[in-house]
Amino acid sequence: MTNISEKNENVTVGQLINLIDPDFTGDGTERIQVCIQDGEWEDYDEIGIYSSFIDAISNCKVKEIGAICKNVFRIDIDWSEFNKGEEDA
Numbered sequence: 001m002t003n004i005s006e007k008n009e010n011v012t013v014g015q016l017i018n019l020i021d022p023d024f025t026g027d028g029t030e031r032i033q034v035c036i037q038d039g040e041w042e043d044y045d046e047i048g049i050y051s052s053f054i055d056a057i058s059n060c061k062v063k064e065i066g067a068i069c070k071n072v073f074r075i076d077i078d079w080s081e082f083n084k085g086e087e088d089a
Contacts, residue, residue: 010061011061011062012058012059012060012061012062013054013057013058013059013060013062013075013077014054014058014059016062016065016075017032017049017054017058020049029071030048030049030071030072031046031047031048031049031071031072032046032047032048032049032054032072032073032074032075033045033046033047033068033072033073033074033075034046034047034053034057034074034075034077035064035074035075035076035077037079037082038079041064041066041074041076044074046072056082057077057081057082059081059082060077060078060079060080060081060082061077061078061081062075062076062077062078063075063076063077063078064076
């Protein structure tokens, strides 16, 4: 696991998804595990990188990232951007 926030990086979920090569596995199974808000690293939901939920969190900053296997990675995000959007609605 790499703590991106300690390195003062400002990578969003959308930018990270754009870096993923959709042909890496050749079978479209690229997945992302998003840590649950206020949960631990082991508490996550797994979704496909083309899920509509990705659009909803695309502006959120990535705090931590870890490779789980060749086509799955896990991220912990800063939920404040997501929550701000909910408050504005």
